[in-house]
Amino acid sequence: MYREVNEMPKCVNCGILIPTQELRFEHHERQLFSCSERCQRIYDTYKYPRYRAEIAELEHAGDPGIRLGYAPPQ
Amino acid sequence: MSVTNTRSTPLDTRIDTDPILLEVMRSHLITSCREMGIAMMRTSYSPIFNEGLDFSCVIFDASGEMIAQADFCPAQIGAIPHVVEWCIKEVGPENMSPGDVILHNDPYRGGCHLPEFMVLKPCFVDGEIVAYTANIAHMVDIGGLVPAAFGDTRNIFQEGLRFPPVKIYREDEEVEDLFRVLVSNIRTPRFGYGDLKAMIGSLYVAERRIVELVEKYGEVEFTRCAQDIKTVSEILARRAISDLPDGEWTFEAVIEDDGVEPDQEWTIHATVVVRGDEVIVDYTGSSPQSPGPPNQTWGVTASATYAAMFNIYGAIPFNHGCYRPISIIAPVGSFVNVEYPGSCVGGNSDSSPTTVDVILGAISEIAGKGTASDGDTCGILSLGGMDPRSGEAFAHLHFDGGGWGGRHDHDGNSAQVPKTSNCANTPIEVLETRYPLECVEYSLNTGVTGRPGAGEFRGGFGTKRVMRVTAESMTLSAHTNRNRVHPWGKAGGAEGGNCTVRLRRRGEQEWKTAPELLGSISSGKFSNVELHEGDEVSLGMPGGAGYGDPSARAPELVAEDVRNGLYTLAEAGELYGVALDPATGEVMQAETERNRS
Amino acid sequence: MTTDRSSVLASAAESAQNGESLDPITFSVILSRFDAIVNEMTRVLERSAWTSILALAHDYSCGIYDALPRQVSMYDALPIHTTSLHLVVKEIADAFAGSINEGDVFLCNDPYSNNTHVGDYVTAAPVFADGRLVFWSVTKGHQMDTGAYIPSSVVASAQDVYQEGVTIPPMRMVEAGTMREDFLRMLLSNLRYADLVEGDLRAQIGSIEKARQRLNELCAEYGTDTVLRYVDEIIAYAGRRTSQEIESMPDGTYTGEGWIDSDGFDVEHIPIKVTVTIAGDQVKVDYAGSGPQARGGANGSYATSQAAGAVPFLYYIDADIPHNHGVIEHVEVSAPEGSVCWARYPACTSCATIVPSDAMQDAVNRAMVAAMPERVPAGGARCANIPQFAGNGADGSSPWGFMLFNNAGAGGAAKDNDGWPLWYNQAALGGMKIQPIEQLELLYPVRVECAEIETDSCGFGQWLGGPGNIVAIKPLVDEMITITFGDGASNPPHGAMGGSPGSGGGQYVEDLESTRRRYVSSSGAFTVDHRRELYVGVSTGGGGWGAPCERPPEQVRRDVRDGFISASAAREIFGVALSHDADPVLDEAETERLRAPLRQQSGPPVTPTVPDASTWLSEHMREGDEYFLNPQL
């Protein structure tokens, strides 16, 4: 069935669209998507530690942290 | 599980391929890319290709990673790895057959913007995919609201026709009805069709070469070389990075109005983190995406990032290996990673140069040196209508050269398109033969608004072009930057000039901005203005910013600029404190000293 | 609908006597079977569609064509499609000649491949029997979005084919039973509400697939050759009856003129001129002299120009005659290329099915009414007051949009019959449906504030035009984007044989705080603020037929009692005097007195005879209100 790009997952680290292969990984009991091993590592070692608080905020709005740095549009 | 190792996984540095063979193989591949380019240039219809060279030819290995390219448009080279990688993933190699060609231009799927058409061809040997060849090129018209695409579009539907991965060739056969769809939705079907065929033709050229290679050296050898080619570049890239001190540096700049909300500015904010042999470029802190077209797709942002990084790489064979040490973080739905159905046609041309300068700005903090900001706009004008001579519809995508920023050791180049797009200016004669336009003036832009920033090493001059409409009527749209924001100076250098788009109705004396003449929102970005025969449009490109204290500039250089008509005597005085003899133009040392102290 | 087909039997019997071994019962069974199959297609599409424009409003047509292709049945089709769909089917057949296989489905929306307009998506499947192509099973559905630069499938302000949406020339969508997913994905990427549109496309395909199965059954049951022989006879039968009908019309040359409100920008009152020639059993309809092609979407395509001229003759002849190729071939339509009736590539034809076509139909009615008053109705509503609403999904809602049909104008009166309400336009002749208000409110973030008859909106006459109505829509989220295409507000439906024109009607946005109103011409694009604004449409009534003073006073009394017309109109125009009770009492003596002078009056067979005749705006605009001609977003 047709999937518009905005329905496809984005990499939790770099924000790129993940067309088909959904590389899932578990992170602090959360199911997350990343586009590659590298992004997963960068998320673990840089993005998450650095933005822990902001990410927690976003998660309340159902965003795993891909819209970091500004209030999500809606 | 949660990874704790903060370093990138240690690199396997063993290169067991004989270095000679590796070099042969690599140059062979690069030559193949060049051949693709030549084929493209010779067979394409549109000036943007055979003159503007706005395309890139690339070869990927079976794993979908770039192994070769010739020096083409960096903005495309940086994005194409992702386009190809995601394209292969979405279609699935198992669904590809020999002779298939896949067409793709979806900006939300790693692409740059709609006009950037990418064709991809799997190369088969004995029923196995051994490599892919791809060509990414800028189609002038793709339907939509604006002929030649660039204006103040508000969403993807206004920008034109979008192709997620779709097979346009099946087993060496044109998928005819799909071509029909394509040509019925673009204003210049003959060109569109011809250019697309040229792109596809170039894929066949490269494919032949690759097949030769594989047949000559065998698939195993070929595959190993492909791996090693990338590894070698990665090793060199990581070395270059390791030479930098670890640390974080931040820089930001703004993109002025998006054509929809004139008074709003859009921030590109980057933090460059150096960790040993890898770099993280984190755009967190950039603005949300704008309603108008200057947003960057993920691919554009990645390209700009790589383009900037390559400045510190130096001469490294350019392939996927170079990307591996670089990680990018681009918040979804932000100005640097636009989300469907956000508009984004302008990001690739006019925002990405600024992004590059932002990264360079940050890096220069690290590496010292650095540069002042370039003009950073392509000064794009989209013109479309009926050509009375051919009776055919035409669409012209016009861009011109701006001035680059002064470097720490020399002046900025003049009249050169932004560094993200090493495209050439379209020659006047070609312009006039191809389109119902007459070029009234084409010179360096020495005007006060546009002139470059002064500095020990001044910025380069932009161009000034005036064109007159020779058709009964045509529509003009524009997408330019730096109409209000100035390129920033460095190390005491003055800020650069502004871009100007002015219009003059036939028979009138004075030049007007689009808002003055037509009440459009923005003077730099607007869509489908009706021009009539004899109307004129003037495009002044901004000069780059200056590097270093102007008073440190060698007076002789100033004198030479004046001799060359770039500065007036008066300007030499006010900008550089250099006094010249009105009669001879010689530097008057004593007076100059006095002015400068 | 039950129509008495006894004439069918008679005719078949007669041809049976002519030596052909035709069995009258088999004849009418097969004739009705085709209609039944098309009905089933219609139902499948309506019941399984995803957007209200198809599932509720019924804006689509289904048909069966033979291999040539000739129209075999379009039982329940929209008139504008009835006489034009064969053209695009032929384009498709030609485009793929030689490579048409069982299980294929073709798609086309290209007005320059003889489709009607870019909003109409044609899906066609070849039907094979005994290994040969014998029929085409076809649906044409008006899709909700075409990927135009603003969210509508009918963008009056688009200036070329590139702005009005994605053009799909004949295209193979399903290949031997397998959907071409990559093409589908590509197509949907270029449309808004992709998920709904995919549903609608699949529903269209389902509908033609259903017909394919049924046609196979039919051939199996009677034998392919037999079926095809009866197809010939069915077409011949319609042809014979049409000949008889047209022969009974007075030979001669007749001219008529009407006007289109505007070109979508600043040119107003574009003339539509027609010359109709009836000779024997053939009709020629020529639009020479009509205005030049428009800058915006008000242009006709070749297909619509062909249809618009022919449709009136489909309702001049006996309604019982099946509308197949045998009828169509009796009417020949011509229009100058480059005119507003038939535009040149790449002109925008987004409104082709309605704006030019409705006026073209009514021009024929204007031309013919005096010659054969008993057959020709007064002018019907054109397509004004069918706005497309859309929200970009701000305020948390997801992007939404729908086309509202409930405010459509009414049909014209005919001799012996008052006009129907909700005519939509001459292209539909009442053949679409309104959306249940509860469905609208359930599916979209809007509230319907009212939907009722508008008093005195109908054309007056011995027979009344149908009444227009007033509908008020309150957006609940967003700046509601409102895109209206349409016609007839300043050039209202004409009255015939002494009847008066419809009101013309109009639309406005009311600011609920200041009560200021922004009146908008019959086409334009604007927004309605959900915090303080209300969209109000007042649609036109149809034209009246015959002198009002001939309408029976008791009938007029009930019209007033029920609010179709006002007491003052009854007195002044109908010459009927009534008491003021809720159930008024007729004053017969006074009525006689009032009617005497009215009976003396006489006028032209058709009114108005000049452009820009509507007085609705001047009657309704108040101090401080503004008027906008074709506003753009």
Added chain:
Amino acid sequence: MNYRIGVDVGGTFTDFTVARSSGELLLWKEDTTPDDPGRAVLSGLHAVAEQLGTDLGGLLSSTELLVHGTTVATNMLIQRNGPTIGLLCTKGFRDVLYFRDGYKPQRFNMKLAHPQELVDRWLRVGVTERFVPDGSEIAELDEQEVRQAARHFAEAGVKAVAVTFLWSMLYPQHELRAAEILTEELPGVQVVCSHTVLPEIREWERTSATAISAYIIPRISEYLTNLERELVQAGLKRPPLIMQINGGCARIPDILRVPVNILASGPAAAPAAAMYFADSVGEDLITVDMGGTSLDVCMIQGGRAAMSRDIQVEDQPIGVSAVDVHSIGAGGGSIAWIDGGGALRVGPRSAGSRPGPACYDFGGEEPTVTDANVVLGYLDPDAFLGGRRRLRDDLSVAAVDSRVGVPLGLSTVEAAAGIVRVVNANMVGAIRAVSIERGLDPRRFTLVCGGGAGGLHATELARELGMQRVFVPLEAGVFCAFGMTVTDVRHDHLAALHAVSDSIDLDSVNALLGELERQAAGQLLEEGFQSSEIRLERSVDARYPGQVHEITVPVPDSPVLDAQAVTELERTFHERHRAQFAYSRESMPIECLHWRVAAVGASRGWPRQVASANGNQPLSAQPARIRQAFFAAAGGLVDTRVHDVHELVVGVQVEGPALVVAPTTTIVLHPGDTLTRPTADGFLIDVRAR
């Protein structure tokens, strides 16, 4: 001895069938008494009891099932002779009935008149009140306006009021309150609310069903309540059941809650009756039931009668699910008349039973189809209703002559033959509507012919349509009444509960289904069914999310709905969707809206013999053995043999021209037609093609 009784009130006759546990049947016809149809029911039951050698009390006290059907309501709509009614609706929406679905059929027919609403516009009143889908009350009910409306209605003398507010099927508060006020302001005026009649979305169908209900309720409520009272007083132990348009029956209180269900109530029993003979006639049938006033046609394929939720009666949609019966105003009582254009027309106006056809001698002066049949010699004046009524053929002749013959310059017989030809053509049209016009070839079907007047026309209708076989059951004259004694008892219950299959709350769904099942089954138990005789059918209206219309799919038959059952449900939905619409989108979940439970009480199959001689003995007066009857094919009036039904034992064969007289109907055999009696059940006629 136990009895099961079917009583079918037609426009002209009231038919009775009494089945005995021993298997014997008793058939009876009684004149309908339009002013108070109950009288005929009672007097008929008296007569029947007498036939059975007992009295009314004796009969009713041992009656385990009395099913009653009536076309009274249908005829009210057909003849538009109902009372003036009012309609109260949400302000701004008083034209819902007028706008309809905005769809014009026959759109190339410029002379097609717009259908007349059941309530004139001046009596459709809008009042301030409004709910919106999410349940918020954005406008309170303005009670003052309701009272004003009531006064307006009072002045207009309305007999009933329909209350139809937007969204009332979800939020009935305003309708309920408005009804209270109206009842209080308008004593004696009945008030019907749309949320009780048709609690489904779509205001037009709901409003129409409610308006129809209001239009018919004054008459039927008075009638039914009286009837029940009298029957119970007379000793009936179990409450009488009323035949419903859905082919099942229900109790009177249920009917009065949803009056629209009583429409075409009689004819809905036809399929049950017809299927009873499936062994001898097969399962592809077209049933026609021609009574005094209307002709009802029903299509049965593979033993299943077509059902529909889109039925319109006289252009008014009824919304509820119904046996797809097509009715037109054509019957023995249909009046022949000359229209303005000088054309001979028959119906839809009917003389009913009072005054009835001219020959009844109740003062009727207009010629009816029955009169024509008398004139043509098909009806034996002395044998009508087994001789219980002497027909005055002289009055028939007079009526046909004066009203048709003379004006058209035709002889009496020619005029009568014309009347029959016209009414046949009308009936053929009705049969075409359900067969040929749906692309079904009637020649594959057997014409099952019921109704007192059916046998008179059956062979001609068949011939006209090219049908070869006609079946006339012994019970033809009381066809539907008979059906009622063999029909199932059925109760439909539904409730709205929104659920999407991928996030479905199984507990609440199970709770809801359980509740619906308790209600439905409970009713049957009260009505004396053993739980072993009760069958529960569960279904749900579902669609893909985003779709507009639903399809009804069966809910898996597991005691509780679990994840697996949901998967099952999804699968069924995809399959049905593909079967019906030729495509499905299996990657999508499904959205469920209305949950339905039908409880069916299976009718106990009693042994069955021939309708007992003694039951009918007194009915069968001796007919004249030879009569003059008109047969065009035979060149006019010819001597024709007349057979009594009881002479015709199984295996007999009769060649036309001939007349076969049964107590409740007469069969006309035209030259070339051959009648046989394959079983005791009835007669099979092989129709000679023209």
